[in-house]
Amino acid sequence: MTTFQLADSGETLEVETRELIIAGWAGRxxxxIDEHIEELREIGVTPPSSTPLFYRVSADQLTTADTIQVLGDASSGEVEVVLIGSPQGTLVGIGSDHTDRxxxxxxxxxxxxxxAKxxxxQVWPLEEVIDxxxxxxxxxxxTIDGQEVLYQQGRVTGLLPPAELLRRFGLEQTRLDPGQVMLCGTLPVIGGVRAAEAFCMVLEDPLRGRTLAHGYRVQTLPVIA
Structure with a gap:
């Protein structure tokens, strides 16, 4: 069970994640899309068979912790909007599709x-930002070699909007069922994909003058042969 909080009211919401979905190659x-494919091709990743693709990840990989553990030093984060299905409706959050490169x-x-993801x-109701x-x-x-650098930045216009993304996932409505959580795609990286000691991400709503933010540290576990 994960506890979320409505950013404006402070109301807490309990969500039991039962399906965790990663929307890959979800550019508008x-x-x-081709730019992101080339980014990853440079580190040996085979191009996708089609776009977007919806990867399933174990529901228990979702975490609000401020530290994650990874095996080896070849993983990195990706900022993503997160859609969260709750009994009170679909919520919008910010997260990272941390990935072993x-x-x-x-x-x-x-x-x-x-x-871990x-x-x-803190979250907003989707209905407050959809318009x-x-x-x-x-x-x-x-944070790379002790120095924090801008890694990604841009408007969500580069990604499929919720209605179209969920339609391609196979849903007829612009909402997720309670317990469904979807990471909705990422932005191009500034300076190339690389590992970091810590990662911080922000979602900004300039029309209402508010932000969602989260950061986490990466604890590297040794690779033992």
């Missing part, structure tokens, strides 16, 4: 399964 424009070279599905506790969705912006910062 083919040029942006070495495993990604031979299996994208496997690479996503072996890393950090998400922030100005394209105004939202995402940013991420990575």
């Amino acid at each position: 424009e083919q040029a942006a 070495e495993a990604e070279a031979w299996s994208v599905a496997h690479s996503k399964q072996v890393c 950090p998400v922030g506790r 100005h969705w394209d105004e939202l912006t995402m940013s991420s910062w990575a």
